[in-house]
Amino acid sequence: MAALSLHSKPLLLQFMLLIIAFILGTRLHAADDPSLTLDYYASICPTVLETVKKQMECAVLSDPRNAAAVLRLHFHDCFVQGCDGSVLLDDTITLQGEKKASPNVNSLKGFEIIDKIKNEVESDCPGIVSCADILTIAARDAVLLVGGPYWDVPLGRKDSKTASFALANTNIPTPDGGLLSIISKFLYQGLSVTDTVALAGAHTIGVARCANFRARIYGDFEATSGQDPLSESTYLSSLKSICPPTRGAADNNISAMDYVTPNLFDNSFYQILLRGEGLLNSDQEMYSSVLGIQTRELVKKYAADPVAFFQQFSDSMVKMGNIANLDSFVTGEVRKNCRFVNT
Structure with a gap:
């Protein structure tokens, strides 16, 4: 069957410019990523990987669709400001979160799963493990638990104190x-x-x-x-x-x-x-x-x-998990509650 275009009169010139940028290795997003390491929590919170795994096992056992929900949360987080946990922030008087942006409002679920994991991790290692790292580990475990591949997760992210409703509406593929x-x-x-x-x-x-x-x-x-x-x-x-x-x-x-x-x-x-x-x-x-x-x-x-x-x-x-919010490595924090910045 011949390949068919799903859109009439595509913008061929713009497409070719994008492909040329790709071929030349031009990164259209940002800068060098701060180094993340596989053993970041080895001495300061050695139980974190096992804790996330156990909680994800419970979540996927209760409903296999929870695997997709957590994986999607990770995607939508990384495409806005980098993988900084900004997607997890609730709206407040002083902060407009990303949850009500058009690509997210009827799409994202699984926030309660991350909340539960965070509570367990805080019990073991208070103030140590970022929500951004928890979400990244949980997404890996979600894939593994429904038959997908394993990969080692570089860690050491900080949680952003900001979110971007505007970027959530423009950066996430539709x-x-x-x-x-x-x-x-x-x-x-x-x-x-x-x-x-x-x-x-x-x-x-x-x-x-x-x-x-x-x-x-x-x-x-x-x-x-x-x-x-x-x-x-x-x-x-x-x-x-x-x-x-x-x-x-x-x-x-x-x-x-x-x-x-x-x-x-x-x-x-x-x-x-x-x-x-x-x-x-x-x-x-x-x-x-x-x-x-x-x-x-x-x-x-x-x-x-x-x-x-x-x-x-x-x-x-x-590679996606290493998309960084450079500001968060300077001004970020480890949130006590993934839904709110620390006070």
Whole structure:
């Protein structure tokens, strides 16, 4: 099946400039990262890794979808100000948090899981372990607990005393985004096209809201999947039964982004994209866009080789987790409560 563009008249020139920036190694986001170390807590809080693991085991055992929730929290944290725990801050009179930003308000869950882990860690090591580090470790354990790969987590982050509602609205990739938009937002964070495709594989677990896939299933879905409009697939029919064409009460209805193995971290997400059945426009564009020369080949690679996917996902998660809020290393703190700055 010929590759199809999901958007008319793409901004080819801008796309090529972004690819050139990538090829030349230009980092569109910031500066050198402060050094993080694997043994940061070895002497000052040696129990932290085991404590996070036990709490995540309980959370995922109670509901496998909690793995995706915590992983998504980590993504949304790192794409705004770096991995500094800013996404965990509640609104106060003096601080506008990120939780009510458009990409977050109906999307993010799992805050209570991080609260519980923080309470346990504070009991063992008061004032030592940052919320940013807890979230980073928890995201790794979340993936591992549903069948995904293990990776060592560099540690030593500080918690930011600030958040950015504005950056949360602009930096986080959107479900309906085109390939140009998605790649540019990853490049801005210093993440390559390869990182983009590998990290999108996180959608092998978790769900999406009807409001975020309605345009896809009533738009280009049939074109990418090769379905006869007069004879819709069972899958597309089931999606339309979950998500009617008009906005309203059904907006919060959900569907798995990987309908084959929704609670298992594997490479079936990419195999779904090969069939043109990706739930989100932003995902399917990686394979179906006429601009997706490199991304299409990566989708094929990860669909065929789960070991290659696991290895690259692990490497890309470390790279994403190392996106730093440089200010937090100078003015940051270790929050006592992940929802509020210390007083």
